Amino acid sequence: MDKQTTLGFILIGLVLIVWMWIQTPPPAERQQQVDTTKAIQATPQPVIPPTESHSPHSTSSTNQDSLGRFFSHLAAGKENVLIVETDRYVAEVTTRGGLIRRWELKDYKTWDQNKVELIDGRHGGDLSLLFTTTDGKLINTRNLFFSGKLPNWRRVVLKGEDSFSFQLELEPEPGKKIIKEFVFTNGKYSLEVDFKMSNMQSVIANYEYQITWETGLRYAERNSVDESNFAKAFAYSGGELTEADATSVGEVVKKEINGSTSWVSTRTKYFAVALLPEEGKCQGAYLEGIHLPQPDRGVKEDYSISLKMPYKGEQLEQSRVTVFLGPLDYDVVKSYNRGLDQVMSLGFAWVIRPITEFVMIPLFQVLKMFIPNFGFVIIVFSIIIKLALHPLTKTSMRSMKRMQALQPLMNELREKYKDDPQKMNQQVMNLYKEYGVNPAAGCLPLLLQMPILFALYSVFQSSIELRQASFVWWIHDLSIPDSILKLPFSIPLFGITEVSGLALAMGITMFIQQKMTVTDPRQKAMVWMMPVMMTLLFNSFPSGLNLYYFVFNILSIGQQVWITKHHGDEPPRKVDPKKGSKGIMARLTKDLPKLK
Secondary structure, three states: HHHHHHHHHHHHHHHHHHHHHOOOOOOOOOOOOOOOOOOOOOOOOOOOOOHHHHOOOOOOOOOOHHHHHHHHHOOOOOOOOEEEEEOOOEEEOOEEEOOOEEEEEEEEEEEOOOEEOOHHHHHOOOOEEEEEEEOOEEEEEEHOOOOOOOOOEEEEOOOOOOOEEEEEEEEEEOOOOEEEEEEEEOOOEEEEEEEEOOOOOOOEEOOOEEEOOOOOOOOOOOOOHHHHOOEEEEEEOEEEOOOOOOOOOOOEEEEEEOOOOEEEEEEEEEEEEEEEEOOOOEEEEEEEEEEEEEOOOOOEEEEEEEEEEEEOOOOEEEEEEEEEEOOOOOOHHHHOOOHHHHHOOOOOOOOOOHHHHHHHHHHHHHHHHHHHHHHHHHHHHHHHHHHHHHHHHHHHHHHHHHHHHHHHHHHHHHHHHHOOOOHHHHHHHHHHHHHHOOOHHHHHHHHHHHHHHHHHHHHHHOOOOOOOOOOOOOOOOOOOOOOEEEEEEEOOOOOOEEEEHHHHHHHHHHHHHHHHHOOOOHHHHHHHHHHHHHHHHHHHOOOOHHHHHHHHHHHHHHHHHHHHHHHHHOOOOOOOOOOOOOOOOHHHHHHOOOOO
């Protein structure tokens, strides 16, 4: 959640607190939204400790002396490329560095309708090894040429349950080898990579090597600022999640994790790469990120992730890593049974996330089985939530009606005890008690909705199912704000430059609600203040969330009309003194003198 959104929810909370304070008897007289930009792909690479920056493209730029006696002869060679196509993606693996240099997802498109490519080819690819040699050289295998039986530009197409594997080798000396074996299986967003060290005990020093992903992920959304708000790096170790998040321009963050590590990952808004070693085989991780400015007021965050693998110096050592490169689809990441769903932005862990994970997502999935359009799914969802809250909101609205009916009596008390505010407050509280009215009851449905709104915000902001899901007319993407007008200026504090149609409609319906329910002249400012505030705050929220709130308000207005029609003329009635009032007002007024 970005700073602007966090500020928005804080302000909503403050507005609610003010609203409740006004409704309760008084003690006396009483991040800047940036224009959408194209994501710029060419960015400097962050560095993982203790590596150094190397050019991934030019073999002539590699300092042969820096490779030492074991690897200098591998700094030049012939590049061959293998293409692997599955039902989910098209990948390319190159002998230059033994890297994955292309990973194009078939089922997803960028904002400008190109296929989503997760790897920036200008960096040469990714997934390399880092280690120190016994002659004191720091080696990054991305700069070396592997060998293998890899016909250039051969294309392998996998169908059904097909799988395909091949090996690439580095041979620093005769009989000493580093082997990378790639295993592709159809139907997955991942591949398996085996790293084998054969007779490398006299080459690799310090009893450790690193498996690294250095260049992050390529951006795919129109608004690079919004996408950067979700970009982070993660390490999952000992059941705890460690995050690295570079939030300000020029900031560099570094994290080192020691101990058994389940996985490392970096994400953008809707996609992620993760390295998942075999359980118990990894002894730590490195995370590093940098926040970089881009043209047209854009930004980009690049993250590097690295697994620290132990090397015991045995004749043959092997480690297997699952490399996930795909969408942040809840069912997909959950299927790995490794807690990878922790990288998804599903709300605060102890309050909102359970609602999102166990209520919102399953309910949306069930509704989507019967309703093909997510806009109508949201409308049906709004109706379900309204029905669930109906008993509470009905009681609340009737309580507010009774409170309005008590206004003449309250005015009499205020006039009678205008010179004794303490006495006046006692009598007003007794009045509420005797008629069983709770002045704060009108806020309860809104307060109960807050966790739902937070959960929906999480779903609409990060759920890839809603990405590029259109509804009707101008609403082309329910995961981002809908725009009907571009302003020639920016609204201070909120940074608004475009007007959201659904946010405006939501504000109008909220104004109608306030007009129908607020009758106290002292509270007339709330009739317009809260709708205006909520419209400004929700203007930058996903259109799906505003659609939900707009429909919910329409239903609430209909409910209010029905309550007014059937109960609007009810005279105020005192509660049975034998039964008494069991609500909060009874507890607050039990020691006050009786009304005379």
